[in-house]
Amino acid sequence: MVSDIILDIEGTICPISFVKDVLFPYFLRQLPALLDQYQYPLLEDVSDPVKTILLKFPRDKTAARDSLYSHIKALVDNDVKDPVLKELQGLVWAKGYHEGTIKAPLYEDAIQGMYTWSTRKDKKVYIYSSGSVQAQKLLLQYVRGINEPEAAPGKDLNGLVSGYFDTTNAGPKIQPTSYSKIAETINTSPDECLFLSDNPKEVAAALEAGMQSYLVVRPGNAPVESAPAAKISTFAQLDL
Ligand SMILES: [Mg+2]
Structure with missing residues (x-):
């Protein structure tokens, strides 16, 4: 029984294929605009949840927009189980789901x-x-x-x-x-x-x-x- x-x-x-063909590409499409809204090097701002997550990436990566982009893109492309990446993706996907896109x-x-x-x-x-x-x-x-x-x-x-x-x-x-x-x-x-x-x-x-x-x-x-x-x-x- x-x-x-x-x-x-x-x-x-x-x-x-949903994660690989839908969720990962959606995240990568949102990523440039997400990073473009900040000035670099990133400085702490506790009132901004996205920035708070981004600042958990290695310090040398958050110094410039392009190094941060390359770092995150490489994590996604290599399917690295990085807890900070997971957190950031969770936030971006939540937006996509709530907006009805996903x-x-x-x-x-x-x-x-x-x-x-x-x-x-x-x-x-x-x-x-x-x-x-x-x-x-x-x-x-x-x-x-x-x-x-x-x-x-x-x-x-x-x-x-x-x-x-x-x-x-x-x-x-x-x-x-x-x-x-x-x-x-x-x-x-x-x-x-x-x-x-x-x-x-x-x-x-x-x-x-x-x-x-x-x-x-x-x-x-x-x-x-x-x-x-x-x-x-x-x-x-x-x-x-
Ligand atoms: Mg399974």
Whole structure:
């Protein structure tokens, strides 16, 4: 019996290309104008949230606009998991979401599953993603079905989610202890939890912690040779 369904985001409920093809380019398009509004070297101004984040980059980079731009662009291009970059991107993406420019395309079967499970008395839906909890909530606040036009009105799915986990409050996604911690936090035995992810290492870690798990295969995901669990290509295959 499954009482708690824990969902990964990228490659599971949302195409893996969304971050690379939509969010990263959006950030890079906003970046020049964002940096142009300041004088360099950057000086502290606690009343300005953007400047406060920018000043967390190395001092020598914030001395000139172009060195700061090159530094940030290189972090993005090389997909460096830099906490300051993450913070800055979060702020820029929030603006894009709130303005209606960005909407997260979610697989229709994932949206359907989230609706179905969350409205049942005996089930709850959770998110576990390496993106911050704040970023997860933002993404789920402005959703469209992947087959809907980009201009379709956004749906807010946060009401369907009972809890959010990231690497800060649960731990690394490839570590079994993170899954034990999640089960403990939501007050459920691990064997009643179902974890769905496109990453075989995450699936293996969840299984090791005693959870049930399937490997989700979506278009554009990296091919998986030896999966630690059965594969599914749509949530419609699940009979919970
Ligand atoms: Mg994933």
